[in-house]
Amino acid sequence: MAGRDDPGKFFVGNLSWNTDNDVLWRYFSRYGELSDAVVIMDRQTGRSRGFGFVTFRDPQCVDEVLHEGQHTIDGRQVLP
Structure with a gap:
């Protein structure tokens, strides 16, 4: 789902605790x-909270990600 203020930005949920910014970047x-x-981190524990955000320079790329359907990162099906 694209953000209101940035049409190229979308939420990615159900991330593995092992997924970091670099993995997210390489995949998308x-x-x-x-x-x-x-990847959004817990301030107290420093661990992943299991979700993140990706922003494309070209907002039309979000449509391609959503059109593809299922995405698996670090062995988990994520929810864009």
Whole structure:
């Protein structure tokens, strides 16, 4: 789902605890040029909270990601 303020930004849920920013970046960069890919971390524990956000420079790349359907990162089916 694209964000209101940034049409190239979307939520990615159900991430593995082992997925980091680099893994997220490498996976989604196959769909187009990224400007950001971040896994949200718990401030107290430093562990992943299991979700993140990806931002494409070209908002139309989000449509391609969503059109493909299922995505598996680090052995888990994620929810874009």
